[in-house]
Amino acid sequence: MPTDQHGLTIGSASGAAVRHYDNAIHELLHFRPEVVAEARAALEEDPGFVLGHVLSAYLGVLSTEADNARAARERFAGFRAGVDASGLSPRERAHLEAVEHLLDGDFGTCGALLARITEEHPRDALALIAGHQIDFFTGDARSLRDRIGKALPAWHEDDRHFGQILGMYAFGLEETGDYDRSEEAGLRAVELDPKDVWGIHAVAHTYEMQGRFRKGIDYLDARLADWSTGTFFNVHTWWHYTLYALEAGDTARALDVYDAVLHGPEAAETALQLVDASALLWRLLLEGDDQTARWKALADAWTPKMDEPFYAFNDVHAVMAFVGAGRFTEADRLIASRESAAASGRLGVSNHAMTVRVGLPVCRALVAYGRGDHDGAVEALYPIRHRLNEFGGSHAQRDAVQKTLLEAALRGGRLDLARTLVGERIDLRPSSPFNWLKHAAVAERLGDRAAAAAARSRAAGLRAATDL
Structure with a gap:
């Protein structure tokens, strides 16, 4: 039987x-x-190649595009109907079961099944990377770290892809707050x-x-040629660059990146890229920076999705x-459609919980904030602020929601809450200019001009x- 590049038996x-x-x-x-x-x-070389079909299905769903997921589901169903699983290896059967749950919208069960594959086959790179993406989309920081960590002993520095496995592990370390080890592992990767x-x-x-x-800007500048083109990560990494620029007080630089990359004329307008565009403009909106024209174009891109x-x-x-563009009717319509889908059980296994427990409260809070109902935004966000991870993303991405809560508390006159939230932020990131500027804003509102200065x-x- 043939084996893959990591020494695992492929089957027939x-x-x-196998080379492809x-x-x-x-x-x-x-x-x-590529x-x-x-x-x-x-699959063109071997239309019955089981792991080829599994890989194709993973790619379709993990794009987070509903159209891609639907197409992947249909393709895989056609393939699966003609497969006798009894003749497959245990690893192939395990991947089939995992991807079927993923196609049904059950991210959690798929992730758990992939973890079991990793326990038996720690060098199964497909199980590792698909599971890692699922952990990210479900906001499971511990699994982001431990799924990769338990496989690392089976990999060695002279392995072709050891660096990539170590890089994924570094991300898990970062999301669990182990920043020293994350930096060390990431730099080594x-x-x-x-x-x-x-x-x-x-x-x-x-x-x-x-x-x-400043360290982030210098690091990305020094490696610009390695990450800025030819990778699905380039737009997202540019987004990180804009966050550094905002901390440095360079809004113009952040908007230059937005126009050139995040939502420029050549933007692919995938959901993953549109998320980054929204996340940047929303941070500017919270600071009173009117980007109406950019919001309108971005809202147009979101509408068909x-x-x-x-x-x-x-x-x-x-x-x-939609809120940034002032299109509250569309925002309300989206919220109503998700409420209806939740009530009728049409959201999918994992997305149902994500939507009901976190997604809808956050959406309602954003609309309330946009309409000037700051108390409404606080009441929607405060109870869920410690479980935002349940609807996925990273700490950096979810910080836009945390900043919305802070700004709503500040603008709504909830100064004790605002002071507490700022204090939490400064304790975690004392070198963030944003946090100190918000501390100044709260102190100013409380009448403490010396502390504000x-x-x-x-x-x-x-x-x-x-x-x-």
């Missing part, structure tokens, strides 16, 4: 199909668009492979969480765009510093 598949499959996994581990063509080529976008991404997150915005419910995290960012001076000093 042609040599050419290996190439596809290589491209997927680098998060490059994965799609290589996966397609594997990139040392092993300068184009390891997983490692670069993990380091970018680490510097963001620590408020080391919202007919069918698929992923609550995307819904929230679409509502940001000191906080503004601290923010200015942080922005002028060169060693963060």
Whole structure:
């Protein structure tokens, strides 16, 4: 029987199909668009190639695009109808079961089944990367770390893809708050492979969480050629760059990136990219920066993607765009459609809980904030602020919601709450100019001008510093 590049038995598949499959996994581990063509080529070489169909199904669903998921479901159903699973290896059967749950919208069961595959086959790169993506989409920080961590002993530094596995582990370390080890692992991953976008991404997150915005800018600038083109991560990493720019007080630079990359003339307008565009403009909206023209174009891009419910995290960012564009009717319509879908059981297994427990409250809060109902925004967000992870994303991404709660409390006169929220932020990221500026705003509202002036001076000093 043939084996893949990591020494695992493939089952019955042609040599050419396996080579394309290996190439596809290589491209997927680098998060490059070529994965799609290589996966397609594997199935063209061998239409009955089980893991080729599994890979194709994973790619369709993990794009978070409802249309792609529907098409993947239909393709896989046609393939599955002609397969006698009794003749497959246990690993192939396990992947079939896992991907069937994923296609049914059950992210949790799929992730658990993939974890079992990893326990028996820690060098199964497909199980690792698909599971890692599921952990991200479900906001399971511990599994982001431990799913990869328990497989690491089976990998060695001379393995072709050790760097990518280590880079994913670094992201899990960052999401669980182990920033020193995350930075160390991420930097090592990139040392092993300068184009390891997983490692670069993990380091970018680490510097963001620590408020080391100057260090983040320098790091990304030094590696621009390695991450800025030819990868699905390029737009998202540029988004991290804009967060650093905002901390540095350089809004113009952030908007230049927005226009050139996040939602520029050549933007692919995938849901993953539109999320980043919404997340940047919403941060500007919270600071009173009117970007009406950009919001309108972004809302237009979101509209055709919202007919069918698929992923609550995307819904929230679409509502940001509708509110930012002043199109409250569309925001209300989206919320009503998700409420109806939840009531009739049409949201899917995992997305139902995400939507009901987090997505809908956040959407309602965004609309309330946009309409000037700051108390309404606070009442919707405060009870769920410690479980926002349940609808996916990273700490950096979900911070837009936390900032909305803070700004609503400040503008609504809930100054004790605002002071508490700012205090929490400063304790976690004392080197963030944003946090000190919000401390100044709260102090000003409380009548403590000396504290406000000191906080503004601290923010200015942080922005002028060169060693963060």
